[in-house]
Amino acid sequence: MKLKKLRKISRRNALLLIAGFTGTAIFPSISFAQSSQAFDRINEITKGLGATESDIYFDLPEIAENGNQVKVTFEIESPMTETDHIKTVYILADGNPSPNVAKFSFTPEMGSCSAATRMRLSKTQNVYLLAENNNGQFLMTNAKVKVTIGGCGG
Template sequence: MADSVHISILNRRSFILATLGAACSAQLFASSRAFADAGAVLPFERTAHFEEALQKFLTGVTPVEGLIAVDLPEIAENGNFVPITIVAESPMTDADHVRKIHILSSGNPVASVATFRLSPLNGTARVQSRMRLARSQDVIVLAEMSTGVLAIATMTVKVTIGGCQS
Protein backbone atom coordinates (compact mmCIF):
# COMPACT_ATOMS: atom_id res chain seq x y z
CA MET A 1 0.00 0.00 0.00
CA ALA A 2 2.72 2.42 1.12
CA ASP A 3 4.67 1.55 -2.00
CA SER A 4 1.84 2.31 -4.33
CA VAL A 5 1.25 5.70 -2.65
CA HIS A 6 4.92 6.50 -3.03
CA ILE A 7 4.90 5.62 -6.68
CA SER A 8 1.83 7.67 -7.41
CA ILE A 9 3.41 10.72 -5.77
CA LEU A 10 6.51 10.29 -7.87
CA ASN A 11 4.41 9.97 -10.94
CA ARG A 12 2.50 13.06 -10.09
CA ARG A 13 5.66 15.02 -9.46
CA SER A 14 7.18 14.03 -12.74
CA PHE A 15 3.92 14.78 -14.46
CA ILE A 16 3.80 18.26 -12.95
CA LEU A 17 7.41 18.91 -13.92
CA ALA A 18 6.78 17.77 -17.45
CA THR A 19 3.65 19.91 -17.69
CA LEU A 20 5.48 22.95 -16.38
CA GLY A 21 8.22 22.44 -18.92
CA ALA A 22 5.71 22.20 -21.73
CA ALA A 23 3.82 25.25 -20.51
CA CYS A 24 7.01 27.30 -20.33
CA SER A 25 8.13 26.44 -23.80
CA ALA A 26 4.61 27.13 -25.11
CA GLN A 27 4.72 30.53 -23.47
CA LEU A 28 8.15 31.27 -24.90
CA PHE A 29 6.83 30.37 -28.30
CA ALA A 30 3.73 32.50 -27.80
CA SER A 31 5.67 35.54 -26.65
CA SER A 32 8.15 35.33 -29.49
CA ARG A 33 5.24 35.15 -31.88
CA ALA A 34 3.54 38.10 -30.22
CA PHE A 35 6.78 40.00 -30.61
CA ALA A 36 6.87 39.22 -34.30
CA ASP A 37 3.25 40.34 -34.63
CA ALA A 38 4.08 43.61 -32.91
CA GLY A 39 6.56 44.40 -35.62
CA ALA A 40 4.12 43.56 -38.41
CA VAL A 41 0.57 44.81 -37.79
CA LEU A 42 -0.52 46.19 -34.44
CA PRO A 43 -3.20 47.34 -33.85
CA PHE A 44 -5.06 44.80 -35.93
CA GLU A 45 -5.79 45.84 -39.46
CA ARG A 46 -9.19 47.50 -39.78
CA THR A 47 -11.46 46.99 -42.76
CA ALA A 48 -12.36 49.90 -45.04
CA HIS A 49 -16.09 49.49 -44.41
CA PHE A 50 -15.43 49.58 -40.67
CA GLU A 51 -13.55 52.89 -40.98
CA GLU A 52 -16.40 54.23 -43.08
CA ALA A 53 -19.02 53.16 -40.52
CA LEU A 54 -17.00 54.62 -37.65
CA GLN A 55 -16.48 57.94 -39.46
CA LYS A 56 -20.24 58.30 -39.90
CA PHE A 57 -20.59 58.37 -36.12
CA LEU A 58 -17.60 60.60 -35.51
CA THR A 59 -18.31 63.43 -37.96
CA GLY A 60 -18.86 66.63 -36.01
CA VAL A 61 -18.56 64.96 -32.61
CA THR A 62 -15.60 64.34 -30.32
CA PRO A 63 -16.18 61.00 -28.62
CA VAL A 64 -15.65 60.71 -24.88
CA GLU A 65 -13.77 57.77 -23.41
CA GLY A 66 -14.31 56.25 -19.99
CA LEU A 67 -18.13 56.25 -19.92
CA ILE A 68 -18.63 52.71 -21.22
CA ALA A 69 -17.46 49.51 -19.57
CA VAL A 70 -17.23 46.63 -22.04
CA ASP A 71 -16.70 43.11 -20.83
CA LEU A 72 -15.20 40.96 -23.57
CA PRO A 73 -12.68 38.13 -23.22
CA GLU A 74 -9.09 39.12 -24.05
CA ILE A 75 -8.69 35.82 -25.83
CA ALA A 76 -11.72 34.22 -27.44
CA GLU A 77 -11.23 30.54 -28.10
CA ASN A 78 -14.31 30.26 -30.28
CA GLY A 79 -15.04 33.23 -32.50
CA ASN A 80 -18.57 31.98 -33.12
CA PHE A 81 -19.70 32.73 -29.58
CA VAL A 82 -18.04 35.64 -27.85
CA PRO A 83 -20.01 36.97 -24.88
CA ILE A 84 -20.17 40.75 -24.60
CA THR A 85 -21.54 42.87 -21.77
CA ILE A 86 -21.86 46.63 -22.14
CA VAL A 87 -22.58 49.04 -19.30
CA ALA A 88 -22.82 52.74 -20.11
CA GLU A 89 -22.55 55.23 -17.29
CA SER A 90 -25.78 57.24 -17.33
CA PRO A 91 -28.45 58.31 -14.82
CA MET A 92 -31.08 57.16 -17.38
CA THR A 93 -33.38 60.09 -16.61
CA ASP A 94 -35.61 61.90 -19.11
CA ALA A 95 -33.01 64.66 -19.37
CA ASP A 96 -29.92 62.44 -19.57
CA HIS A 97 -30.07 58.90 -20.86
CA VAL A 98 -28.51 56.55 -23.37
CA ARG A 99 -30.47 56.45 -26.60
CA LYS A 100 -28.46 53.95 -28.61
CA ILE A 101 -25.58 51.57 -28.11
CA HIS A 102 -23.71 50.40 -31.20
CA ILE A 103 -21.26 47.53 -31.54
CA LEU A 104 -18.81 47.82 -34.43
CA SER A 105 -16.36 45.16 -35.51
CA SER A 106 -13.11 46.16 -37.21
CA GLY A 107 -12.39 42.78 -38.75
CA ASN A 108 -15.70 41.10 -39.64
CA PRO A 109 -17.13 41.11 -43.19
CA VAL A 110 -19.93 43.37 -41.85
CA ALA A 111 -18.84 46.19 -39.53
CA SER A 112 -22.17 46.81 -37.81
CA VAL A 113 -22.80 44.03 -35.30
CA ALA A 114 -25.80 45.42 -33.46
CA THR A 115 -27.60 48.56 -32.38
CA PHE A 116 -29.58 48.61 -29.14
CA ARG A 117 -32.20 51.30 -28.49
CA LEU A 118 -32.75 52.31 -24.89
CA SER A 119 -34.84 54.83 -22.98
CA PRO A 120 -35.27 56.05 -19.37
CA LEU A 121 -37.64 53.07 -18.90
CA ASN A 122 -34.60 50.80 -18.73
CA GLY A 123 -33.29 52.32 -15.51
CA THR A 124 -29.77 51.08 -16.25
CA ALA A 125 -27.90 51.12 -19.55
CA ARG A 126 -26.70 47.54 -19.49
CA VAL A 127 -26.99 45.09 -22.39
CA GLN A 128 -25.60 41.66 -23.04
CA SER A 129 -25.30 39.47 -26.12
CA ARG A 130 -23.02 37.04 -27.93
CA MET A 131 -21.13 38.02 -31.03
CA ARG A 132 -19.08 36.50 -33.83
CA LEU A 133 -15.49 37.49 -34.43
CA ALA A 134 -14.00 36.37 -37.73
CA ARG A 135 -10.42 37.01 -36.52
CA SER A 136 -8.42 38.90 -33.90
CA GLN A 137 -9.56 42.49 -34.01
CA ASP A 138 -10.79 45.60 -32.21
CA VAL A 139 -14.40 45.84 -31.09
CA ILE A 140 -15.66 49.41 -30.80
CA VAL A 141 -18.70 50.27 -28.70
CA LEU A 142 -20.41 53.62 -29.08
CA ALA A 143 -23.16 55.06 -26.90
CA GLU A 144 -25.30 57.98 -28.07
CA MET A 145 -26.59 59.99 -25.12
CA SER A 146 -29.70 62.18 -25.16
CA THR A 147 -27.43 65.10 -24.20
CA GLY A 148 -25.54 64.79 -27.48
CA VAL A 149 -22.50 63.16 -25.90
CA LEU A 150 -20.99 60.28 -27.85
CA ALA A 151 -19.16 57.78 -25.66
CA ILE A 152 -16.65 55.34 -27.11
CA ALA A 153 -14.80 52.26 -25.88
CA THR A 154 -12.32 50.10 -27.77
CA MET A 155 -11.51 46.51 -26.87
CA THR A 156 -9.00 44.21 -28.52
CA VAL A 157 -9.88 40.54 -28.71
CA LYS A 158 -7.52 37.81 -29.86
CA VAL A 159 -9.40 34.99 -31.55
CA THR A 160 -8.08 31.43 -31.57
CA ILE A 161 -10.67 29.90 -33.92
CA GLY A 162 -12.41 32.49 -36.04
CA GLY A 163 -16.15 32.67 -36.48
CA CYS A 164 -15.42 32.33 -40.16
CA GLN A 165 -19.02 32.50 -41.28
CA SER A 166 -19.71 35.90 -39.78
Protein backbone atom coordinates in the same frame (compact mmCIF):
# COMPACT_ATOMS: atom_id res chain seq x y z
CA MET B 1 19.77 68.84 -68.42
CA LYS B 2 20.18 66.17 -65.80
CA LEU B 3 19.94 68.71 -63.04
CA LYS B 4 16.75 70.18 -64.46
CA LYS B 5 15.08 66.75 -64.50
CA LEU B 6 16.04 66.15 -60.92
CA ARG B 7 14.63 69.44 -59.80
CA LYS B 8 11.36 68.78 -61.60
CA ILE B 9 10.84 65.54 -59.68
CA SER B 10 11.82 67.03 -56.38
CA ARG B 11 9.38 69.89 -56.83
CA ARG B 12 6.53 67.49 -57.46
CA ASN B 13 7.58 65.44 -54.46
CA ALA B 14 7.78 68.54 -52.35
CA LEU B 15 4.21 69.45 -53.31
CA LEU B 16 3.05 65.94 -52.44
CA LEU B 17 4.88 66.13 -49.15
CA ILE B 18 3.26 69.43 -48.26
CA ALA B 19 -0.16 68.04 -49.15
CA GLY B 20 0.55 64.97 -47.04
CA PHE B 21 1.71 66.97 -44.06
CA THR B 22 -1.21 69.34 -44.03
CA GLY B 23 -3.52 66.38 -44.42
CA THR B 24 -2.16 64.56 -41.41
CA ALA B 25 -1.90 67.77 -39.44
CA ILE B 26 -5.50 68.86 -39.98
CA PHE B 27 -7.45 65.63 -40.04
CA PRO B 28 -6.63 64.04 -36.66
CA SER B 29 -8.25 66.94 -34.87
CA ILE B 30 -11.60 66.59 -36.58
CA SER B 31 -11.70 62.88 -37.31
CA PHE B 32 -9.76 59.78 -36.47
CA ALA B 33 -6.18 59.30 -37.55
CA GLN B 34 -6.63 55.59 -38.15
CA SER B 35 -8.56 54.48 -41.14
CA SER B 36 -10.51 51.29 -40.72
CA GLN B 37 -14.03 50.16 -41.43
CA ALA B 38 -15.05 50.60 -37.79
CA PHE B 39 -13.71 54.16 -37.72
CA ASP B 40 -15.35 54.92 -41.03
CA ARG B 41 -18.62 53.73 -39.55
CA ILE B 42 -18.06 55.77 -36.37
CA ASN B 43 -17.47 58.86 -38.49
CA GLU B 44 -20.60 58.10 -40.45
CA ILE B 45 -22.73 57.68 -37.31
CA THR B 46 -21.29 60.72 -35.53
CA LYS B 47 -21.41 62.72 -38.78
CA GLY B 48 -17.72 63.54 -38.42
CA LEU B 49 -18.05 64.87 -34.89
CA GLY B 50 -16.10 61.99 -33.40
CA ALA B 51 -16.58 60.47 -30.00
CA THR B 52 -14.83 60.97 -26.69
CA GLU B 53 -12.98 58.01 -25.25
CA SER B 54 -14.55 57.24 -21.94
CA ASP B 55 -14.42 54.74 -19.18
CA ILE B 56 -17.21 52.33 -20.03
CA TYR B 57 -17.51 48.81 -18.69
CA PHE B 58 -17.09 46.80 -21.88
CA ASP B 59 -16.44 43.17 -21.25
CA LEU B 60 -15.18 40.80 -23.91
CA PRO B 61 -12.90 37.81 -23.43
CA GLU B 62 -9.24 38.58 -24.04
CA ILE B 63 -8.86 35.31 -25.90
CA ALA B 64 -11.88 33.81 -27.62
CA GLU B 65 -11.35 30.17 -28.50
CA ASN B 66 -14.43 30.02 -30.64
CA GLY B 67 -15.20 33.06 -32.74
CA ASN B 68 -18.77 31.88 -33.25
CA GLN B 69 -19.91 32.63 -29.73
CA VAL B 70 -18.20 35.56 -28.08
CA LYS B 71 -20.08 37.03 -25.17
CA VAL B 72 -20.12 40.80 -25.04
CA THR B 73 -21.39 42.74 -22.02
CA PHE B 74 -21.42 46.45 -21.43
CA GLU B 75 -22.62 48.88 -18.82
CA ILE B 76 -22.59 52.64 -19.15
CA GLU B 77 -23.01 54.80 -16.09
CA SER B 78 -25.96 57.06 -16.69
CA PRO B 79 -28.79 58.35 -14.50
CA MET B 80 -31.24 57.18 -17.22
CA THR B 81 -33.72 59.99 -16.65
CA GLU B 82 -35.90 61.66 -19.24
CA THR B 83 -33.41 64.54 -19.57
CA ASP B 84 -30.17 62.57 -19.33
CA HIS B 85 -29.99 59.08 -20.72
CA ILE B 86 -28.12 56.96 -23.20
CA LYS B 87 -30.23 56.63 -26.32
CA THR B 88 -28.33 54.29 -28.59
CA VAL B 89 -25.39 51.94 -28.31
CA TYR B 90 -23.60 50.56 -31.34
CA ILE B 91 -21.20 47.65 -31.34
CA LEU B 92 -18.74 47.69 -34.21
CA ALA B 93 -16.16 45.11 -35.20
CA ASP B 94 -13.07 46.08 -37.13
CA GLY B 95 -12.16 42.76 -38.70
CA ASN B 96 -15.53 41.29 -39.59
CA PRO B 97 -16.86 41.36 -43.16
CA SER B 98 -19.20 44.15 -42.06
CA PRO B 99 -18.44 46.50 -39.15
CA ASN B 100 -22.00 46.54 -37.80
CA VAL B 101 -22.75 44.05 -35.07
CA ALA B 102 -25.71 45.42 -33.18
CA LYS B 103 -27.56 48.57 -32.36
CA PHE B 104 -29.33 48.86 -29.01
CA SER B 105 -32.01 51.47 -28.41
CA PHE B 106 -32.46 52.30 -24.76
CA THR B 107 -35.25 54.17 -23.01
CA PRO B 108 -35.26 55.88 -19.59
CA GLU B 109 -37.70 53.18 -18.34
CA MET B 110 -34.86 50.69 -18.25
CA GLY B 111 -33.23 52.30 -15.25
CA SER B 112 -29.74 51.30 -16.31
CA CYS B 113 -27.83 51.19 -19.54
CA SER B 114 -26.60 47.66 -19.59
CA ALA B 115 -27.00 44.75 -21.98
CA ALA B 116 -25.31 41.60 -23.16
CA THR B 117 -25.38 39.41 -26.25
CA ARG B 118 -23.24 36.95 -28.16
CA MET B 119 -21.42 37.87 -31.33
CA ARG B 120 -19.29 36.38 -34.09
CA LEU B 121 -15.69 37.42 -34.68
CA SER B 122 -13.92 36.32 -37.83
CA LYS B 123 -10.38 37.00 -36.63
CA THR B 124 -8.29 38.75 -33.97
CA GLN B 125 -9.49 42.33 -33.92
CA ASN B 126 -10.64 45.40 -32.05
CA VAL B 127 -14.26 45.69 -31.07
CA TYR B 128 -15.67 49.17 -30.54
CA LEU B 129 -18.58 50.44 -28.52
CA LEU B 130 -20.14 53.74 -29.49
CA ALA B 131 -22.85 55.29 -27.35
CA GLU B 132 -25.03 58.29 -28.04
CA ASN B 133 -26.83 60.17 -25.30
CA ASN B 134 -30.03 62.16 -25.69
CA ASN B 135 -28.05 65.41 -26.19
CA GLY B 136 -26.33 63.98 -29.23
CA GLN B 137 -22.95 63.47 -27.58
CA PHE B 138 -20.94 60.36 -28.34
CA LEU B 139 -18.85 58.18 -26.08
CA MET B 140 -16.71 55.29 -27.12
CA THR B 141 -14.41 52.57 -25.91
CA ASN B 142 -12.76 49.53 -27.42
CA ALA B 143 -11.51 46.09 -26.55
CA LYS B 144 -9.07 43.80 -28.32
CA VAL B 145 -10.02 40.16 -28.71
CA LYS B 146 -7.70 37.37 -29.82
CA VAL B 147 -9.64 34.81 -31.80
CA THR B 148 -8.35 31.26 -32.12
CA ILE B 149 -10.98 29.91 -34.53
CA GLY B 150 -12.79 32.46 -36.65
CA GLY B 151 -16.55 32.48 -36.73
CA CYS B 152 -17.85 34.08 -39.87
CA GLY B 153 -17.66 31.10 -42.20
CA GLY B 154 -16.13 30.99 -45.61
